[in-house]
């Protein structure tokens with residue numbers, strides 16, 4: 001494991017190939033119960049003031065990529081409002097502790113993104129708790145593998161779209177009145193937006209929709225001085241994978257077959273992309289998808 005994200009070295013061996021044992025948990029799962037526990041950068045992410053004074057609302061901030069982003073943002077000087085499901089409080093507490101240890105404010109706003117009234121309440125409580133809002137970071141997502149199209153129920157199909165796409169629409173709508181020029185919106189697509197896997201057709205379709213929606217939104221909002229960008233992760237070791245996201249039998253091979261680097265990524269390796277896109281250093285970047293996937297080439 002690197003001492004910090006700047007340490008020079010071979011990216012293929014920066015983190016070990018996790019090769020996890022098959023394991024399952026009911027959704028949404030607790031990252032703290034995984035073997036091995038994903039790396040959120042607790043011992044390695046070093047901030048340099050890149051987001052000093054910023055106010056960010058991050059969904060899915062209790063675990064995985066969203067949690068690594070929350071920790072990185074706090075260490076870069078931002079105050080953070082965290083959205084996650086009430087069942088994930090234990091994971092969220094760990095992240096809140098990290099944010100407070102960085103000397104920043106953490107505002108916890110648990111709720112269910114399927115609940116139509118949550119987006120409005122989430123934004124209002126974030127704005128009240130942070131004293132404003134200038135970064136909306138949507139990381140929450142639902143993924144459930146199924147061997148065949150016939151195994152995908154109407155309920156699953158609708159729920160995946162509800163969490164991944166409809167909730168994003170509601171969230172952006174609620175946040176927009178609070179965003180001033182300079183603010184940024186970052187959404188989370190996936191490699192699946194370009195290379196849909198046959199065992200997660202609903203999920204992959206939502207990721208295509210997120211990518212498309214965000215690029216269109218970018219064109220609308222750039223005229224108001226608000227930049228919208230997308231991060232598209234590749235295989236990343238997170239609790240999403242062990243809560244029915246992929247076939248449990250495939251876990252020992254997770255990431256190593258698809259990624260040219262021969263290993264899955266860690267959430268800590270995704271965080272710098274979200275820092276860059278929120279920071280003013282990306283001031284001329286809008287409507288862009290930043291792929292962080294271990295070298296898989298995208299259109």
Ligand code: NAD
Nearest residue numbers: 060063064065084112113139140141190233235236238240
């Ligand atoms: P994760 O399980 O740690 O994070 C997903 C989060 O989504 C959960 O912690 C939960 O808080 C939130 N969520 C799910 N359903 C919700 C609901 N109904 N209401 C509120 N919150 C809800 O897994 P992760 O891998 O860090 O996923 C983060 C994002 O990255 C997702 O959008 C996922 O699609 C995307 N992604 C992950 C990978 C990967 O390999 N891990 C690859 C590409 C894209």
Ligand code: MG
Nearest residue numbers: 028062063088
């Ligand atoms: Mg979680």
